Amino acid sequence: MPDTSLVALARGVMDRDRAAVAAALNLVEDRRASARGEVVRLLAALRKAGALEGGHRVGVTGPPGVGKSTLVAALMRELRRGGETVGVLAVDPSSVRSGGALLGDRTRIAPDPDDTGVFVRSLATAGELGGLAPSVPLGVLVLSAAFGVVVVETVGVGQSEIDVRQVVDTLVFVAQPGSGDALQYMKAGVMEVPDVLVVNKMDQDLAQRTVAELRGALSSLRAAGIAGREIPLVAVSARDGTGVGALAAALASHLAELASTGALAAGRRDGAVAWAMRAFVRRHGELGLARVGGEHALRGKVAQGIRAGKEVIEIIDGLLAPSS
Amino acid sequence: MRTYSGHSTPEASNALYRQNLAKGQTGLSVAFDLPTQTGYDPDHPLAAGEVGKVGVPVAHLGDMRALFRDIPLDRMNTSMTINATAAWLFALYLALAEERGAPREKLAGTTQNDIVKEYLARGTFIFPPAHSMRLTCDLVTYAVEHVPEWNPINICSYHLQEAGATPVQELAYALVTAISVLDSVKARLGPGEAVARMGQVVGRISFFVNAGVRFIEEMCKVRAFGLAWDKVTRERYGVVDPKQRLFRYGVQVNSLGLTAAQPENNVIRIVLEMLAVTLSKNARARAIQLPAWNEALGLPRPIDQQWSLRAQQVLAFETDILEYGDLFDGSPVVAAEVERLLATAWTEVEHVLALGGALAAVESGYIKEQLVASNGERLSRIEKGEQVVVGVNRFTETEPSPLLGGGGGTGGDILTVNPEAEQAARERLAAWRAQRDAGKVKAALVALKRAATEGANVMPASIEAARAGVTTGEWAGALREVFGEYRAPTGIAHAAAPGGAPSTGDEIVRVRAEVKALGDLLGRGLKILVGKPGLDGHSNGAEQIALKARDAGFEVVYEGIRVTPAQIVASALQEGVHLVGLSILSGSHLELVPAIVEGLRKGGASHVPVVVGGIIPPADAKALLEAGVAQVFTPRDFDLTHIMHELVTLIRAAHPHA
Numbered sequence: 001m002p003d004t005s006l007v008a009l010a011r012g013v014m015d016r017d018r019a020a021v022a023a024a025l026n027l028v029e030d031r032r033a034s035a036r037g038e039v040v041r042l043l044a045a046l047r048k049a050g051a052l053e054g055g056h057r058v059g060v061t062g063p064p065g066v067g068k069s070t071l072v073a074a075l076m077r078e079l080r081r082g083g084e085t086v087g088v089l090a091v092d093p094s095s096v097r098s099g100g101a102l103l104g105d106r107t108r109i110a111p112d113p114d115d116t117g118v119f120v121r122s123l124a125t126a127g128e129l130g131g132l133a134p135s136v137p138l139g140v141l142v143l144s145a146a147f148g149v150v151v152v153e154t155v156g157v158g159q160s161e162i163d164v165r166q167v168v169d170t171l172v173f174v175a176q177p178g179s180g181d182a183l184q185y186m187k188a189g190v191m192e193v194p195d196v197l198v199v200n201k202m203d204q205d206l207a208q209r210t211v212a213e214l215r216g217a218l219s220s221l222r223a224a225g226i227a228g229r230e231i232p233l234v235a236v237s238a239r240d241g242t243g244v245g246a247l248a249a250a251l252a253s254h255l256a257e258l259a260s261t262g263a264l265a266a267g268r269r270d271g272a273v274a275w276a277m278r279a280f281v282r283r284h285g286e287l288g289l290a291r292v293g294g295e296h297a298l299r300g301k302v303a304q305g306i307r308a309g310k311e312v313i314e315i316i317d318g319l320l321a322p323s324s
Numbered sequence: 325m326r327t328y329s330g331h332s333t334p335e336a337s338n339a340l341y342r343q344n345l346a347k348g349q350t351g352l353s354v355a356f357d358l359p360t361q362t363g364y365d366p367d368h369p370l371a372a373g374e375v376g377k378v379g380v381p382v383a384h385l386g387d388m389r390a391l392f393r394d395i396p397l398d399r400m401n402t403s404m405t406i407n408a409t410a411a412w413l414f415a416l417y418l419a420l421a422e423e424r425g426a427p428r429e430k431l432a433g434t435t436q437n438d439i440v441k442e443y444l445a446r447g448t449f450i451f452p453p454a455h456s457m458r459l460t461c462d463l464v465t466y467a468v469e470h471v472p473e474w475n476p477i478n479i480c481s482y483h484l485q486e487a488g489a490t491p492v493q494e495l496a497y498a499l500v501t502a503i504s505v506l507d508s509v510k511a512r513l514g515p516g517e518a519v520a521r522m523g524q525v526v527g528r529i530s531f532f533v534n535a536g537v538r539f540i541e542e543m544c545k546v547r548a549f550g551l552a553w554d555k556v557t558r559e560r561y562g563v564v565d566p567k568q569r570l571f572r573y574g575v576q577v578n579s580l581g582l583t584a585a586q587p588e589n590n591v592i593r594i595v596l597e598m599l600a601v602t603l604s605k606n607a608r609a610r611a612i613q614l615p616a617w618n619e620a621l622g623l624p625r626p627i628d629q630q631w632s633l634r635a636q637q638v639l640a641f642e643t644d645i646l647e648y649g650d651l652f653d654g655s656p657v658v659a660a661e662v663e664r665l666l667a668t669a670w671t672e673v674e675h676v677l678a679l680g681g682a683l684a685a686v687e688s689g690y691i692k693e694q695l696v697a698s699n700g701e702r703l704s705r706i707e708k709g710e711q712v713v714v715g716v717n718r719f720t721e722t723e724p725s726p727l728l729g730g731g732g733g734t735g736g737d738i739l740t741v742n743p744e745a746e747q748a749a750r751e752r753l754a755a756w757r758a759q760r761d762a763g764k765v766k767a768a769l770v771a772l773k774r775a776a777t778e779g780a781n782v783m784p785a786s787i788e789a790a791r792a793g794v795t796t797g798e799w800a801g802a803l804r805e806v807f808g809e810y811r812a813p814t815g816i817a818h819a820a821a822p823g824g825a826p827s828t829g830d831e832i833v834r835v836r837a838e839v840k841a842l843g844d845l846l847g848r849g850l851k852i853l854v855g856k857p858g859l860d861g862h863s864n865g866a867e868q869i870a871l872k873a874r875d876a877g878f879e880v881v882y883e884g885i886r887v888t889p890a891q892i893v894a895s896a897l898q899e900g901v902h903l904v905g906l907s908i909l910s911g912s913h914l915e916l917v918p919a920i921v922e923g924l925r926k927g928g929a930s931h932v933p934v935v936v937g938g939i940i941p942p943a944d945a946k947a948l949l950e951a952g953v954a955q956v957f958t959p960r961d962f963d964l965t966h967i968m969h970e971l972v973t974l975i976r977a978a979h980p981h982a
Contacts, residue, residue: 102880103899113890119898239808
């Protein structure tokens with residue numbers, strides 16, 4: 001793709017042109033070697049225009065069946081009502097060995113088809129073992145250039161849940177009535193501690209009790225020093241919309257807190273470094289790691305590149321290029 | 325004997341009814357159009373292309389008056405195939421009867437009112453299951469008390485078998501449906517009333533069963549049904565009167581097994597299926613409806629319906645079938661098969677009850693997954709030739725059929741619906757809204773919402789709303805506000821069969837390699853959208869295509885039923901799909917498909933091929949191809965793996981420079 005087309009594409013993304021956003025996401029999903037350079041130039045154009053700063057990147061995670069999609073749909077409506085634009089990346093783990101996948105969660109999102117202030121894209125995990133596909137962080141960047149809030153929805157199991165932490169500013173964990181296990185996992189350090197905890201399905205029996213139990217467990221988490229700050233617990237019923245306003249408020253207040261302490265920019269930088277390192281090892285293996293001088297050296301070089309405003313792909317491709 | 329009918333406008337349907345009554349038909353069976361069934365007025369965007377299509381539109385009391393003009397309600401037996409909006413249509417019927425001075429005690433008929441199978445197979449649900457069940461119970465308890473001759477519910481396992489259920493599953497899921505209804509009614513009546521009225525309620529419940537071509541097993545199935553029902557009503561609900569415990573059922577024989585290839589063979593299948601439910605006197609159906617032999621080819625004509633009726637008449641009046649007692653009592657073979665079906669089904673009944681009952685198993689997607697898996701297995705057996713279908717996968721050589729017209733269709737004489745019906749319905753609705761008392765309408769809707777919120781029976785408030793001139797869309801809209809709207813699990817995400825493990829076989833392996841190679845060439849996995857536009861909820865075809873596509877290695881976006889063309893276009897664009905596949909069975913393809921093709925073009929995706937599958941007559945197929953559709957699949961294309969190959973070919977052709 002010539003540079004002029006990429007600049008036009010970047011412009012289209014920033015204008016929230018549906019076809020442009022879709023084309024940009026197609027590009028970041030493109031696995032061909034020829035696409036890598038184009039992705040770098042597209043992101044560079046977006047970065048130069050300041051489109052990759054600001055905004056809010058939110059991860060919504062939790063076990064299967066807790067109603068994440070319904071919650072994301074309700075949150076999307078709530079944010080829209082408040083005048084926000086919203087892009088959703090629904091990461092679907094249902095890939096099977098055939099290589100195929102069923103991306104069925106859209107059934108519950110059902111956005112207004114004429115509203116260009118929302119955009120929903122599902123991504124198959126493309127056979128990655130645990131962990132998010134490399135296109136996820138790139139997709140988040142593209143969507144964040146177009147929409148005020150980017151929501152990444154993923155099933156909270158294993159590596160993918162740790163990965164999502166690295167691409168979002170605020171991590172929301174969704175639990176449902178009767179599920180007390182989550183807190184045990186956090187305590188044991190098996191699971192990321194979220195920034196906001198949601199108990200969904202408040203229309204069900206048991207819900208009040210679960211909220212009470214989780215509140216107790218959260219305070220013990222803090223007492224044990226595992227959670228530094230007070231984790232807000234929001235009780236919602238995604239189905240009838242109860243509590244979704246409070247969730248939006250909790251997200252906004254977390255963002256404000258991050259922005260005021262400078263943690264927003266630092267968190268994004270750290271996330272990008274972590275991604276770049278993993279992507280490098282995945283691409284070049286242990287041998288590549290040895291050639292750049294080990295993990296510590298890699299971290300330094302990657303962090304330097306990120307600070308210099310380079311794209312992750314550009315950095316990892318450049319590290320082993322003959323010139324460097 | 326009666327025919328399931330209704331189309332275009334209330335006036336046209338009324339003329340048809342009076343014609344049939346004049347010919348000696350004793351009752352009416354009203355078919356409503358999809359907007360009426362799903363609670364939309366004719367001017368709603370989702371109603372576009374569907375008004376008057378599969379039945380009559382009834383948007384308000386004025387339409388009800390026109391529908392039953394000059395028909396004496398107190399001397400009529402009226403059967404209404406209506407579910408999510410059953411309470412509303414019943415309210416309109418009662419309001420009309422009141423206007424006409426027909427006493428409620430004399431009103432006889434049936435409201436289908438079985439919402440569970442709507443979530444599983446037929447798709448015309450509106451509200452979340454618990455709220456739907458509450459409406460079901462409101463109608464049942466109201467009718468038992470005030471309209472004693474009315475059958476307030478007809479539990480339909482028919483649609484489950486059409487969706488792929490095995491006989492055991494049909495048996496089990498019909499029973500758990502009945503149990504969930506009766507449990508809810510019992511709870512709604514309260515302990516005192518329940519003791520007094522449960523027998524009466526049970527005595528008013530009837531079933532609507534399917535019969536397939538394995539007719540010995542099917543006969544045993546209906547015998548097993550009778551035994552199981554007797555057990556459930558006696559043990560679970562303490563009904564002492566054996567007459568009230570009787571398993572009363574009607575039958576529509578299987579359409580799923582009818583073939584588009586050599587369609588004349590369907591006549592033989594239909595007759596054999598009819599034997600299943602008539603041969604044994606102890607489990608004989610009370611009413612039988614037969615599909616038309618050429619149903620898989622297009623809408624049946626009057627001659628096709630006549631042929632089906634004559635098949636019944638030959639059996640009833642020429643043969644000696646009705647002259648003997650039960651032929652199978654004491655047969656060890658039949659007894660063993662009945663026992664096997666009963667035991668297997670009962671295990672599944674207990675499993676579903678352990679999961680929390682039919683509603684919980686609907687919400688979790690469990691039952692749907694079982695049905696989708698069974699249907700997938702059936703299709704795969706046919707594809708591999710393990711299950712013989714004469715004329716389809718064996719004995720396929722054929723003489724040219726004189727029954728089919730030159731084009732291979734139904735002879736060009738297909739029944740169509742007047743396209744002006746929709747416009748007429750919109751105009752009638754506008755006129756109705758203009759002449760009614762807006763204050764009364766508002767008050768009636770407020771009262772309806774209050775009843776819904778506070779848990780009172782919605783029937784009195786609905787009847788009042790009918791009198792005030794409220795419309796179908798307003799009634800359903802008010803309850804949508806209170807109850808919310810439901811999107812059912814599609815059942816395909818976890819469907820067991822081709823799920824985790826890819827299927828084997830030379831052809832699927834070859835197609836999977838094609839999908840992978842083209843995906844590599846284009847840079848990302850091949851992604852398709854399977855869409856089901858419009859209000860038609862028969863989603864088997866779309867589900868099986870989605871499953872097979874995943875098995876072939878496609879990434880599949882499937883959004884479930886009831887989506888507008890605009891939603892399909894928006895999703896296709898946002899998802900960046902390589903191809904859009906549409907499934908439509910309501911006959912609205914000529915309205916819905918061009919809107920999608922046009923929408924994609926406007927969104928800058930004119931290169932994305934659109935294919936359509938459904939019961940599409942050749943003339944319509946031609947029109948669709950001219951409108952820009954890349955390919956049309958009909959029920960003749962039963963080899964799903966081959967369809968996958970054709971999809972890859974179409975995507976490759978759409979990327980000439982790759």
